[in-house]
Amino acid sequence: xxxxxxxxxxxxxxxxxxxxxxxxxxxxxxxxxxxxxxxxxxxxxxxxxxxxxxxxxxxxxxxxxxxxxxxxxxxxxxxxxxxxxxxxxxxxxxxxxxxxxxxxxxxxxxxxxxxxxxxxxxxxxxxxxxxxxxxxxxxxxxxxxxxxxxxxxxxxxxxxxxxxxxxxxxxxxxxxxxxxxxxxxxxxxxxxxxxxxxxxxxxxxxxxxxxxxxxxxxxxxxxxxxxxxxxxxxxxxxxxxxxxxxxxxxxxxxxxxxxxxxxxxxxxxxxxxxxxxxxxxxxxxxxxxxxxxxxxxxxxxxxxxxxxxxxxxxxxxxxxxxxxxxxxxxxxxxxxxxxxxxxxxxxxxxxxxxxxxxxxxxxxxxxxxxxxxxxxxxxxxxxxxxxxxxxxxxxxxxxxxxxxxxxxxxxxxxxxxxxxxxxxxxxxxxxxxxxxxxxxxxxxxxxxxxxxxxxxxxxxxxxxxxxxxxxxxxxxxxxxxxxxxxxxxxxxxxxxxxxxxxxxxxxxxxxxxxxxxxxxxxxxxxxxxxxxxxxxxxxxxxxxxxxxxxxxxxxxxxxxxxxxxxxxxxxxxxxxxxxxxxxxxxxxxxxxxxxxxxxxxxxxxxxxxxxxxxxxxxxxxxxxxxxxxxxxxxxxxxxxxxxxxxxxxxxxxxxxxxxxxxxxxxxxxxxxxxxxxxxxxxxxxxxxxxxxxxxxxxxxxxxxxxxxxxxxxxxxxxxxxxxxxxxxxxxxxxxxxxxxxxxxx
Amino acid sequence: xxxxxxxxxxxxxxxxxxxxxxxxxxxxxxxxxxxxxxxxxxxxxxxxxxxxxxxxxxxxxxxxxxxxxxxxxxxxxxxxxxxxxxxxxxxxxxxxxxxxxxxxxxxxxxxxxxxxxxxxxxxxxxxxxxxxxxxxxxxxxxxxxxxxxxxxxxxxxxxxxxxxxxxxxxxxxxxxxxxxxxxxxxxxxxxxxxxxxxxxxxxxxxxxxxxxxxxxxxxxxxxxxxxxxxxxxxxxxxxxxxxxxxxxxxxxx
Numbered sequence: 001x002x003x004x005x006x007x008x009x010x011x012x013x014x015x016x017x018x019x020x021x022x023x024x025x026x027x028x029x030x031x032x033x034x035x036x037x038x039x040x041x042x043x044x045x046x047x048x049x050x051x052x053x054x055x056x057x058x059x060x061x062x063x064x065x066x067x068x069x070x071x072x073x074x075x076x077x078x079x080x081x082x083x084x085x086x087x088x089x090x091x092x093x094x095x096x097x098x099x100x101x102x103x104x105x106x107x108x109x110x111x112x113x114x115x116x117x118x119x120x121x122x123x124x125x126x127x128x129x130x131x132x133x134x135x136x137x138x139x140x141x142x143x144x145x146x147x148x149x150x151x152x153x154x155x156x157x158x159x160x161x162x163x164x165x166x167x168x169x170x171x172x173x174x175x176x177x178x179x180x181x182x183x184x185x186x187x188x189x190x191x192x193x194x195x196x197x198x199x200x201x202x203x204x205x206x207x208x209x210x211x212x213x214x215x216x217x218x219x220x221x222x223x224x225x226x227x228x229x230x231x232x233x234x235x236x237x238x239x240x241x242x243x244x245x246x247x248x249x250x251x252x253x254x255x256x257x258x259x260x261x262x263x264x265x266x267x268x269x270x271x272x273x274x275x276x277x278x279x280x281x282x283x284x285x286x287x288x289x290x291x292x293x294x295x296x297x298x299x300x301x302x303x304x305x306x307x308x309x310x311x312x313x314x315x316x317x318x319x320x321x322x323x324x325x326x327x328x329x330x331x332x333x334x335x336x337x338x339x340x341x342x343x344x345x346x347x348x349x350x351x352x353x354x355x356x357x358x359x360x361x362x363x364x365x366x367x368x369x370x371x372x373x374x375x376x377x378x379x380x381x382x383x384x385x386x387x388x389x390x391x392x393x394x395x396x397x398x399x400x401x402x403x404x405x406x407x408x409x410x411x412x413x414x415x416x417x418x419x420x421x422x423x424x425x426x427x428x429x430x431x432x433x434x435x436x437x438x439x440x441x442x443x444x445x446x447x448x449x450x451x452x453x454x455x456x457x458x459x460x461x462x463x464x465x466x467x468x469x470x471x472x473x474x475x476x477x478x479x480x481x482x483x484x485x486x487x488x489x490x491x492x493x494x495x496x497x498x499x500x501x502x503x504x505x506x507x508x509x510x511x512x513x514x515x516x517x518x519x520x521x522x523x524x525x526x527x528x529x530x531x532x533x534x535x536x537x538x539x540x541x542x543x544x545x546x547x548x549x550x551x552x553x554x555x556x557x558x559x560x561x562x563x564x565x566x567x568x569x570x571x572x573x574x575x576x577x578x579x580x581x582x583x584x585x586x587x588x589x590x591x592x593x594x595x596x597x598x599x600x601x602x603x604x605x606x607x608x609x610x611x612x613x614x615x616x617x618x619x620x621x622x623x624x625x626x627x628x629x630x631x632x633x634x635x636x637x638x639x640x641x642x643x644x645x646x647x648x649x650x651x652x653x654x655x656x657x658x659x660x661x662x663x664x665x666x667x668x669x670x671x672x673x674x675x676x677x678x679x680x681x682x683x684x685x686x687x688x689x690x691x692x693x694x695x696x697x698x699x700x701x702x703x704x705x706x707x708x709x710x711x712x713x714x715x716x717x718x719x720x721x722x723x724x725x726x727x728x729x730x731x732x733x734x735x736x737x738x739x740x741x742x743x744x745x
Numbered sequence: 746x747x748x749x750x751x752x753x754x755x756x757x758x759x760x761x762x763x764x765x766x767x768x769x770x771x772x773x774x775x776x777x778x779x780x781x782x783x784x785x786x787x788x789x790x791x792x793x794x795x796x797x798x799x800x801x802x803x804x805x806x807x808x809x810x811x812x813x814x815x816x817x818x819x820x821x822x823x824x825x826x827x828x829x830x831x832x833x834x835x836x837x838x839x840x841x842x843x844x845x846x847x848x849x850x851x852x853x854x855x856x857x858x859x860x861x862x863x864x865x866x867x868x869x870x871x872x873x874x875x876x877x878x879x880x881x882x883x884x885x886x887x888x889x890x891x892x893x894x895x896x897x898x899x900x901x902x903x904x905x906x907x908x909x910x911x912x913x914x915x916x917x918x919x920x921x922x923x924x925x926x927x928x929x930x931x932x933x934x935x936x937x938x939x940x941x942x943x944x945x946x947x948x949x950x951x952x953x954x955x956x957x958x959x960x961x962x963x964x965x966x967x968x969x970x971x972x973x974x975x976x977x978x979x980x981x982x983x984x985x986x987x988x989x990x991x992x993x994x995x996x997x998x
Contacts (some may be wrong), residue, residue, distance in 0.1 A: 161855050165897070166796040168757020252755050252799025342778070344754065428857045428897040431794075433761040433962045438969075447967055449764055562967055 004035040004313070011035075015042035021381055028375045036312045036361070036369045041376065043279040043317055044286065047538050050380030053504040054536045057517040061531040062524050067493060068532060075204050076117040076275065078532025079196070080494050082558055086451040087201070089123040090193035092131070092459070092498045092554040094537035098246040099188040103155025104162070107188050108249040111163040111171075112321050114192040116275035119258050120324070122202030122265050123194025126432055127446050129174035130160055130190055131459040131498065131552045135183030137415055138741040145183055150742060152186050157423050159249075160190070165428040166251035167258065172429050173444030174459045178415045181467070184542030189498040189535075191459055191554040195448050202265055204274040205292035206285075206327050206353045211271050213285075213296055213351035214336055217257045217323040220281070221306035223247050225317050234503055234539050253322040253345070260343040261324060267339070269332035276323040282316045284325040285351075286359045289373035296373065297360040298351030312361060312368040327353060387514050388507035393468040396588050396602030404640065404668050404716075404723045407596050409733050411637045411673070412644060414595045418737035419649070440649055441567040442633060443488035445559065454559040456490035459552055462636065465604035467548035468589045470512045474519030474551050475607045476677060480635060481555035482527045486616040487631040487680060489564035489623045490557030495524055497534035497553055502546025504538050512549040513538075520551055526609045529555060564623050568632035569650025573710035575629055576689035577646075577656060577681065579639070580696050580703050581615050583663040584676025591636040592673035604675075611678040611701075618701040619680050625695070627688045634679040640672035640716065642681050643706075647714050648731035655711035655727045660718040662704060671718055683709060746981070746988045748774040749787040751817070751833075753808045758794035758830065761961045766791070769964050769974070770981055779811040783819075789826050789984040790817055792833025794897075794959060804847065804900045805835035814840055826870055826984050827953040828976075831898055834945070834955030843948055843955045844913070845905030850898070851938025857897040859969065860936055862944045862958050863924040864890040866917045869947055870983035871954040876974045879966040884975050891928055892921070892972040894958035896936055896944075901957040903939035903946075913946055921945035921956055954980075 005011055012022050015038055025033055025041050033041060047053055063072045069087055070079035077091035095110025111128065118125045134156075135149035164171050169192070206213070223246070264270055272292065274284040281303070289296040300315050310318075328336055333349065340347040354360075359376060361369040411417055424439040436454065437445035443458040460481040466473030482492045497520060502509035524531055534554075540547045559565055570577075587593055588602025622628045630650075634642040647654045663671055684692045689705060696703035715724045750763045759776065766774040766789075777784055779797075784790055797808035808814070814836070821827050821842050829837040837843045850856055867873055867886040875885040884890075905913070913919050921944035925934040935942045937957070945956030960973025 165855060165899075166755070166757075166799060168795060250799070252796060252801070255757065255796070255799075256754055342780075425857055426855045428855070430857060430895045430897055430959070430962050430968075431757060431761070433764070433965070433968060436967045436969075447965075449768075565967075 007032055007035065007038060012038065015039065016046065017042055021045060024381060028372060028379065036316060037371060039313045039317050040282045040369060040371065043282055044376050045380040049279050049283060051536055052380050053383050053385055053538060054499065054513065055382050056384055057514055060517055060521040062521060063530050065530040068530055069198065070201060072531055072533045076120045079121060079201055080532055082453055085198055086453060087196055087198050088193055088556065089118050089121040089196060090191065090496055090556055091117050091533040092189055092191040092496045092552065093117065093535040094498050094500060095188045096185065096500065096537050096540055099156055100185055102246045103152045104159040105246055105248050107156040107159030108163040109247045109321050110188050110190045111160055112249045112251065112254050113277045114190045115167065115169060115254065116277060118192045118194035119261055120202065120204065120273055120275045121194065121196065122200040123196040124262060125169050125192050125194040126434065126448055128164060128169055128171040128190060128192045129444065129457055129459050129554060130171055131174045132156060132176045133182045133187040133550065134178050135180060136178050149183060154742060156186065156188055157426055161426040163249055163251040167255045168431045170429045170431045170435060171427040172435050172446060173439045173457065176420050176423060177463065179548065181548040183544060185540050185547055187500050187550055189552050191496065193457065193556065195451055202270065202273050204288055205272045206288035206294050206296050207292045208271050208329065209294065209353055209355045211330050211353045212328050212333055212349050213298060213353060214326040214328050214347055215303055215323065215350045216326055216340055216347040217345060218250065218253050218320055219304040219306040219346055220315055220318045221320045222310065222314055222318060223320055225314060234541050247319045247321050249321050256343045256345050257322050257324065260339050260345055264336060264339050267335050269329055269335040270326055271329045272327035274325050276325060278319065280317065280319050286373040286376045288325060288327060289359055290377035295354045295356045295358040295360065296351055297354055297362065299362045299364065301364050302348045302350045304346040304348055312363055316361065385504050385510040386507040387511035389511050390508050393603060394601040399597060401667055401669050402596045404672050407592065407673065408640050408644060408725060409730060411591060411595055411641055412730055412734040413737040414591065415738050415741060417591065417637055417641060419735045420738065421735060422738040422742060436565055437488065437567055441488065442484040443490065445488055445565050454562065454565065456485050456488040456557045456559055457554065458484040459554045460484065461550055461552040463548040463550040464594060464600055465589045466516060466550065467600060468604045470515035470549050471519040472604055472607060474516040475523040477551060477553045478520055478523035478527060479607050479612050479677060480633065481553045482529065483616055483633045483680065485555060485557035486619050487566060487568065487633050489566040490559045492527060492529050492555055492557045494532045495529045495553055495555050497531055497551060499536045500540050500547060500550040500552065501538050502541045509546050516549050516551040520553065563626065566623050566628055566631050568646055569630055570646050570654040570683050570709045571629040573654065574686055575683040575709045576686050577658065577683050577706045577709060578689065578692060578703055579679060579681055579706050580618055580701050581679030582676060582702050584674045584679060585666065585670055586674050586676045587670055590638065590673060590675040592638065592669060605677050607677050614699055614701045615678045615680055618696045618699045619682065621699065622682065622692055622695060627684050627692050628682050629685065630683040632681050634681065638673040638675050644714060644730050646681060646683065647727045648734055653727050653731055654709050655713040656707055656709050658707040658716040660706065660716060663718065665719055668721065746772065746788040746984050747786060748772050748789040748791065749777045749784050750774060750791045750793055751777050751779060751813055753779045753797035753811060755797045755799050756793050756795035758959065758961060762791050762793045765961045765964045765977060770977055772981060777813060779813045782812045782816055784813060784816040785820065788988045789980060790820060792829040792836055794831030794833060797832055797836060804832060805839040808836045809840040818842060821953050824950065824952050826980055828980055829955040830959055830961065831957055834957055835900065837953060837955045842953050843946060844909045845903055847900050848902045848904055849900050850902050855899040856936050858895065858936065859893055860896050860958060861891045861893055861924050861926055861934065862921040863928055863930060864888060864892060865919050865922055869920060869951055871947065871976055871979050872920050874975060874979035874982055876978035878971040878974065884972065886975060886979065889928060891924060892975060893970045894960055894963040894973050896958050898957055901937040901939065903943040905940060910940060916949060918947050918949065919943055920947055920954065
C-alpha cells in the first residue's frame, strides 16, 4: 500500500477518466485522489454504474402508473402491484462483455446478478427469461467465425443452465437470435421476476445513524476486478487478456445466500440491504449511504477474503459474486449471526452508519479512501452525446420471387425461427412447479402458487427492424411484447428494458440509442406499460463494428383466470383458422429478405397504434369469451411461418387447409412472408367462427376466415396457385435445426 | 400422520413437495433442516430434489453425511416410508438405502422434459392407489399404467452391477421404467441412459422409494399432468395405515 502507484495522467487515462472528469474528482475531494480512490471513481463513473451517456435519454421513459410501487432507478429493481396485497419485482440485465470473453462464467454470473437484484428487494425470485443473440451458427463451410459462435452459444447456454438449475429458478422463456452483427459480441440479457407482499419491500438505504453494517456471503477474491469499467469499453483483441475482469459464479452459495437473506428480511432485523454486483463493495457502500443521506464507514480488515495480501484497491473493486451488504437494526446483530451460521455462510460486521455523509474506508485505523458518498454515487458527469442520423436503409428494390415450397422450410430451419428445444431441454424450466406454458409459445405463463396469481412474460426485440429504422423498430418491440401477452391471455402491466448499443462516442450509435429510447418511450405510453427498470449496455462492438441496435423489451402481464391461458398451437382437427388484422404487404426488413435473399434492406414494417391496440383488444375479448383455442401473432417469417408454427409447435401435429384467394393476386412471397404488424392467427371451434369474426369486426379489426385445421399437410391455396408441405417434414426441420448445427462437425 | 420434507443446503424442490403435501393433500407437513438428528416424529419422510451441497464431489455424496441422514436411516430400518425424488434418490443411493448409483446422463447434457414412466409393480406402498383427477376422472394404479411426469437432471443414469439388477427384477423392486407414449420400453424413450430404462426403484423391504421423475410437478392440471398424484396418494395412504396399526412403536427410541 506504500507502493501504490503515483497518480499520473497515464494512470488516470488507463482508468477511463477524462481530464475533465479528473478535475471534477479533485473538486469533490479538494485534493488529488489516491490510487484506491481513483479506482473507486473509475468504476462508479463508468457507463455501467453511472449511465453518464444515457441518463438524459432514460429520463424520457414513462415510469409512473397506478400500480407502480417502486419506480425505475429508485432501488435495485422496480416493483409493481398485482392485487390482493401481492407485488412483483422484476428487471432485466446484461452480461454481454463477460460472456464474450468467458461465455460459461459470463452468462452464469449474469443470472446470479439479476437474481440478487430481485431478492435484494425482499422478493422471492420465481422465474427467469433469457434474451440471447449470437453470430450465425450455421452456414456454408466451417469457418472459424461460425465455430466460435457455436462455442459462445453452447457456453452461454450451459452457463445459464448451470446457475439457474442449481439455484432452482426456472428459465421459462425469452428469445434467441442469430445474426452477423453479434459476431464476437454476443448479447446475454437475463430477466428475473420475484414475488412479495407489499409490506415486504426491502430498501437499499443505509438508514439509522449508528446501525452496524454487515457483509454477508462469499469471501472477496481478486475476480471480476473493475468489471463495470471493463463492460464500459469496446471489445478488442486485447479484451481476452481481461479475463480477470470476468467473475466466477457459485450458484450453490447464492442459493444459501438467497434463503438466508429472505429469512433475515422476514425477521425484521434489516434496516437496509443491497447486493454487491457491479463495482462490488464500492457501489453498495456509497449507494446505500447516498440513498439515505448518511455516511458509511467500513474496515477492510474485517471483510472476509479468499486470499491474503489483497490491497484496498482490489478489495473495493472486486466483483466477487454472491455477496450482500446489510444494514442491521442496532441490537439485532445476533439474529444475523444466528441465521448466517445456520446457513454456513461467512458474515462479518464491517462498519457502521454515520451522519457525516462520507464513504470512509479504513484498513484498521488507517483511512485509505474518504469520499462524499452522495457525490460519488450521484454526481457522475452527464454527457449529451452528439447524434448523427444514419443514412436511410438500402431500398428493397426489385426482388426475385423465391419458391415458397423451399422458402418456408428454409425459414423454419433458420436458427432465429427454429425451435429452441435444444436450449430449453438444458434448463430446468419446470422447477417451482409453476410453468403452465412451456417455452416456445408466444409468452411464458407461470402460476405463482403462494399468491395464486398467473403471470405471463415475454421478451422481444427485432433488431433487424431497429437497424433499418431504430425508432420504428423500438416501437414494434413494445407492440410485439404486448401482442404476445395478449395472445397468451394476459393483460400487460409493465416493462423492463435492456438497451444494447455500440460505442456512444460514435454519433451514429448515439443517434440509434436516442431514436430507440424515444420509440420505446412513446410505445410504452401508448400501451400504458410504464418502464420500471432496466439496464444499459453500450460499447457492444467488436473490431468488425457495432451490433445492430437491440433495445430488448421484457414485459409482464397478468392472466385473470386459468381458463384464459392460451397457447399458439392448434388444438383440434376441424377448427376454423382466422386472421385478425390485414393481409399486409411489407417485405422490408423481413426475415424472408434476410434469410432467403441474404439482405438486410428496405424500410421495416410500420406500426399503427390504432390497429395494434384494436387487434390486441379483440384477441383479449375473444379469449375472455372462451372462443379461442389457439392464438399466435405474425412476426418473423410472416403469415406462412405463423401458420406452420401453429401446426407443428404443440404436443400433437396438425395439418391445415388454407385459402388466401381473397387476399388477391399478389406475389407469393408478399402474400406469405410479409411482416406487416398487428396480425394474429387464431383457431376457434368451427361453430364459433362466425361469432368470432363478427366480434372482431365489431371491434374495428379486419377479420377473415383462412381455413381449417386437420390432416397431415399444410396446404395453402391462392387462386390457381397451391403449395403443400407435409407437417411432419416442417416439424422435423424446425425442431432439429439448432441441434443439427451444434452437432455438425 | 405427519410428513417431513428434509431441507439440505441446496435443496430446491423442497417448497414444491411441501406445497403438494400440505395444500393438494392436506397433510400436516414440516420442513426439517438437515442439521436435525432425528426425524422420529414423522410418518413419511421426503427427500426433495435440488443440488444438495451444490452437487460438489458427486450428487448426494456430501448430503449423506448430514446429521439428518442418520435419523433417516434409523427410520428406514424401522419401516417408515421414505420417498426420495431426483437429488433425493441420488442421496438415498449414496447413503446405501437403495442399491446402485446415478451417473452422468448418456448425452452429457442436463435434460428437462416430460417423460412417460411405466408402472411396473402396482402392489407397493408407493404405487397402489386410486386418485381423483380433473374432470371427475379417476387415476387407478395398474401394471403398465403410464405416468407422465417431468424429469430435470444431469445425473439420472441409473447403474448397478448385474447381480443387483437381477435382484431388482426378481424382487419386483423396479417400480417405474421410462417408456414411449405407447408404453414401449425403448432406448429412444430413455432420457438418460439408465440401465433397463429404470426411472425408480424401491428397497427390498418396500419402504424406501427413489425416483428421478418429479411427481410433485405433476399434481395440477394447469401444469399439464396430475399423474404424480398417484404416487403421493399411495404413500400417504400407506403412511396413514402404518400410523394406525403401529403407533406404539413410534414411542421407542
